[in-house]
Amino acid sequence: MFLEKRVKVGGYLFYTNQINVVEERDVKTQFIQLFVFIISMCVSSIAISDVGFEKWKQSFRKQALKEGILPRVFDQSLSDISPDQEVIDLDNSQPEFTRNIWDYLNNTISSARIKKGKELLQQHRALFDKIENRYGVQREIITAIWAMESDFGRNYGNKNVIRSLATLAYTSNSDKRLSFARGELLVTLKIIQTKKINRKKLVGSWAGAMGQPQFMPSSYLQYGVDYNRDGKIDLWNTIPDVFASIAHFLSGSGWRKEENWGEEVQLPKQFDWRLNSSAYQLRYEQWQELNIHRIDKDRFRFPQRQAALFIPAGKEGPVFLVTHNFSVIKKYNQSSSYALAVAQLSNLFGLGKKIQGTWPVKDKAMSVDKLKEIQSLLNSHGHSVGVVDGKIGSITREAIRTWQLENGLPGDGYANLALLFKLRQRANIKK
Numbered sequence: 001m002f003l004e005k006r007v008k009v010g011g012y013l014f015y016t017n018q019i020n021v022v023e024e025r026d027v028k029t030q031f032i033q034l035f036v037f038i039i040s041m042c043v044s045s046i047a048i049s050d051v052g053f054e055k056w057k058q059s060f061r062k063q064a065l066k067e068g069i070l071p072r073v074f075d076q077s078l079s080d081i082s083p084d085q086e087v088i089d090l091d092n093s094q095p096e097f098t099r100n101i102w103d104y105l106n107n108t109i110s111s112a113r114i115k116k117g118k119e120l121l122q123q124h125r126a127l128f129d130k131i132e133n134r135y136g137v138q139r140e141i142i143t144a145i146w147a148m149e150s151d152f153g154r155n156y157g158n159k160n161v162i163r164s165l166a167t168l169a170y171t172s173n174s175d176k177r178l179s180f181a182r183g184e185l186l187v188t189l190k191i192i193q194t195k196k197i198n199r200k201k202l203v204g205s206w207a208g209a210m211g212q213p214q215f216m217p218s219s220y221l222q223y224g225v226d227y228n229r230d231g232k233i234d235l236w237n238t239i240p241d242v243f244a245s246i247a248h249f250l251s252g253s254g255w256r257k258e259e260n261w262g263e264e265v266q267l268p269k270q271f272d273w274r275l276n277s278s279a280y281q282l283r284y285e286q287w288q289e290l291n292i293h294r295i296d297k298d299r300f301r302f303p304q305r306q307a308a309l310f311i312p313a314g315k316e317g318p319v320f321l322v323t324h325n326f327s328v329i330k331k332y333n334q335s336s337s338y339a340l341a342v343a344q345l346s347n348l349f350g351l352g353k354k355i356q357g358t359w360p361v362k363d364k365a366m367s368v369d370k371l372k373e374i375q376s377l378l379n380s381h382g383h384s385v386g387v388v389d390g391k392i393g394s395i396t397r398e399a400i401r402t403w404q405l406e407n408g409l410p411g412d413g414y415a416n417l418a419l420l421f422k423l424r425q426r427a428n429i430k431k
């Protein structure tokens, strides 16, 4: 996934693709802009390309050599590396608002993308026959992930992965990201040492995700496949390697070829909301006995398989039954919105239908502050959500759900303004 491609240099905003078109402007403007650019580059490089980074490199070098990295490989890879200000800015950027799932789906599932995906499925039919057979992952799923990650390989970022990871390993404010980046950087050096991949080829996103499938270096090492057997796992330019690696990631993460990701369903008017929990796994046929049917009234295709309810936008929105495979997609990217986008795209690349339920579009995007307030109130009501971070993951959903049930409300686990008002009311907070 790509974030905005703004480069913030010492307080001035440049757009990466605009820096090269300065020659169309008059010379004076050019000169002033160049001057400002150089000054701000100096300011920002004084700020970050400091002695500290060289010191950090030396200490990291010791660790890397202990882990078996050759001095030559380390020095060639990192000696000319300086911190990347754009990576620092993106790492520190904190959105004020979250995006509603329906906006996210609208942005990622366009008719042009569906058309392109169908064309590419046709074009690579013979290759997909073999890869599907080998890994047991449906071709539409592989293609959907390929679309989501890099727009079918057309946009996988232009960052030097070593530089991005070194920047994060040195500067990130989050300890978790700091040690994650350090680990991934070590793996990157191992890849250079053992996989015959030139370090200049290691290109990807600001966060270190590489090539068309946007694999972190550790995934490259664990799941990367040299499918065309030319001696190199090439996730940048070799399509067979890209498809096989995505398939291998999913099969290695537990993908079950004999089931789908899930189905859109309709709840009965009288519904026991206690059943709405990812922990509540029933066979499709058992759900049917509870009067939960496919929204298009067709039969469930895999009646013996287990599924759980997934209600991303509350009781007014679409409802799904999702299988184990849905959680495997989340191993690629842990966001439920991402998994649903992959699932929907894969349906639309095949014979599947669009989501039929209607989204509660009257709900405005929630600010991170309001989501944090919901989490704090849940905590104070004794429903622990863990860290108050404004991110609504499965723990927060579960806390909302149990609070709703305790208060005689439908336990849909949905965080919107109405929920916040109810939580405030019960906490006797007047705002």
Ligand SMILES: [Ca+2]
Pocket (backbone or CB within 6 Å): 225, 226, 227, 228, 229, 230, 231, 232, 233, 234, 238, 241
């Ligand atoms: Ca290859």
